[in-house]
Amino acid sequence: MHKNKLKEKLLNGNRVIGCDLTFSSPFVAELIAEVGFDFMIINCEYSPVSDDQAEHMIRAAFARDLIPLAAVRHEADYYGCRRLLDRGAMGIVMPSVRSAEDAQRFVEACKFVPDGNRDQCGWIQTNDFGLHRTPKEYSQFANQETLCIALCENKESIDCIDQIAAVPGIDIVWIGAGNLSAELGWPGQETMDKIVSEMATKISNQGKIVGAATRYGNIDQLDKDNINFAVTIAHDQLKQAFLKYLEPFKTKDPSNNG
Numbered sequence: 001m002h003k004n005k006l007k008e009k010l011l012n013g014n015r016v017i018g019c020d021l022t023f024s025s026p027f028v029a030e031l032i033a034e035v036g037f038d039f040m041i042i043n044c045e046y047s048p049v050s051d052d053q054a055e056h057m058i059r060a061a062f063a064r065d066l067i068p069l070a071a072v073r074h075e076a077d078y079y080g081c082r083r084l085l086d087r088g089a090m091g092i093v094m095p096s097v098r099s100a101e102d103a104q105r106f107v108e109a110c111k112f113v114p115d116g117n118r119d120q121c122g123w124i125q126t127n128d129f130g131l132h133r134t135p136k137e138y139s140q141f142a143n144q145e146t147l148c149i150a151l152c153e154n155k156e157s158i159d160c161i162d163q164i165a166a167v168p169g170i171d172i173v174w175i176g177a178g179n180l181s182a183e184l185g186w187p188g189q190e191t192m193d194k195i196v197s198e199m200a201t202k203i204s205n206q207g208k209i210v211g212a213a214t215r216y217g218n219i220d221q222l223d224k225d226n227i228n229f230a231v232t233i234a235h236d237q238l239k240q241a242f243l244k245y246l247e248p249f250k251t252k253d254p255s256n257n258g
Contacts, residue, residue: 001088001126001127001128001138001141001142001145002062002090002145003145004067004090004091004145004146004147005065005067006038006039006067006069006090006091006147007090007091007145007147007171009038010171010172010209010228010229013228014228015222015227015228015229015230016038016039016228016229016230017037017038017214017230017231017232018037018038018039018040018041018069018229018230018231018232019032019037019039019040019041019231019232019233019234019237020040020041020043020071020213020231020232020233020234021040021041021042021043021047021057021234022043022046022047022233022234022235023047023049023234023235024047024048024049024050024053024054024056024057025057026056026057026059026060027060028234029057029060029061029064029066029068030060030061030063030064030066032066032234033061033064033065033066034064037066038066038067039066039067039068039069040057040061040066040067040068040069041069041070041071041093041231042054042057042058042068042069042070042071042084042089043070043071043093044070044071044072044073044080044084045071045072045073045074045095046071051083051084051087054070054084054087054089055087055088058070058087058088058089059088062088067090067091068088068089068090069089069090069091069092069093069147069149070084070089070091070092070093071092071093071094071095071151072084072092072093072094072095074095075094075095075096076094076096076102076105077094078105078106078108078109079109081094081106081109081110081118082109082110082118082119085110085118085126085142085146086121086124086126087126088125088126090145090146090147091146091147091148091149091171092106092110092146092147092148092149093149093151093174094106094148094149094150094151095151095153095176096151096153096154097150097151097152097157097164098152098154098156098157098160099156099157099160099163099164100160100163100164100166100167102150102164103150103164103167103170104167106148106150106170107148107167107168107169107170110146110148110169111142111143111146111148111169112139112140112142112143113139115143115169116143116169120135120139121135122134122135122138122139126138126142127142147171147172148169148170148171148172149171149172149173149174149211149229150164150165150167150170150172150173150174151174151176152164152173152174152175152176152180152199153175153176153177153178153179153180153183154179154180154183155180155183155184158180158195158199161173161199161202161203162202162203162205162206165202165203165206165208166206170208171208171209172208172209172210172211172229173203173208173209173210173211174211174212174213174229174231175196175199175200175203175210175211175212176213177192177195177196177212177213178213180192180195193221196212196225197224197225200212200225200226200227201225204226209228209229210225210226210227210228210229211227211228211229211230211231212225212227212229212230212231213230213231213232213233214227214230214231214232
């Protein structure tokens with residue numbers, strides 16, 4: 001298992017920016033590393049990415065010094081945490097964390113004894129097949145380096161966000177504003193900005209990292225809400241790049257084709 005440079009950056013107060021991938025592509029994993037992203041999230045919730053495909057993407061990320069994280073397939077997918085961690089993911093995103101109890105179960109699924117109940121297997125590839133660390137040493141190291149990212153995207157989480165953030169072992173609380181807005185009946189940008197800011201303040205007050213999705217470089221909003229775990233969506237950025245590239249072709253007067 002590798003040292004988690006992403007966690008180190010966050011603990012030093014630095015902002016990190018990552019890319020959420022909803023398709024299987026080791027090629028793209030290498031590309032986003034080379035353009036300068038700090039991490040990628042293999043999104044198994046919104047994609048058909050298999051465990052084997054995720055493993056290939058994780059290897060590609062490590063080859064380019066990119067930290068690979070993974071989102072499990074569904075709410076309360078605690079077994080999925082172990083599967084993806086055993087394949088090399090350096091952290092897990094758990095969707096729809098609605099309460100402190102949800103957060104506690106999530107942490108326990110990601111951590112070995114005494115911090116959790118993740119099944120022990122000291123000779124797997126993430127421990128270099130048991131050649132360099134004992135199972136106990138590996139357990140301690142993995143517990144220290146694994147990031148637990150609680151995605152709070154349901155209205156139930158709003159009133160207990162400080163309790164979720166207070167759970168030991170939760171490193172990052174990602175405010176899922178899109179789904180929150182839908183559950184609240186699409187109240188409008190001004191109202192959502194206020195809700196997100198209030199949630200972000202409570203998370204920060206618990207000493208935890210605030211996370212959020214960012215689409216088009218809204219740095220002022222990230223600064224205002226102390227959001228240091230910023231995520232962009234790969235296919236959204238590809239869409240914008242393609243539209244920008246095609247714009248002059250689509251708007252050119254066909255009578256001027258020479």
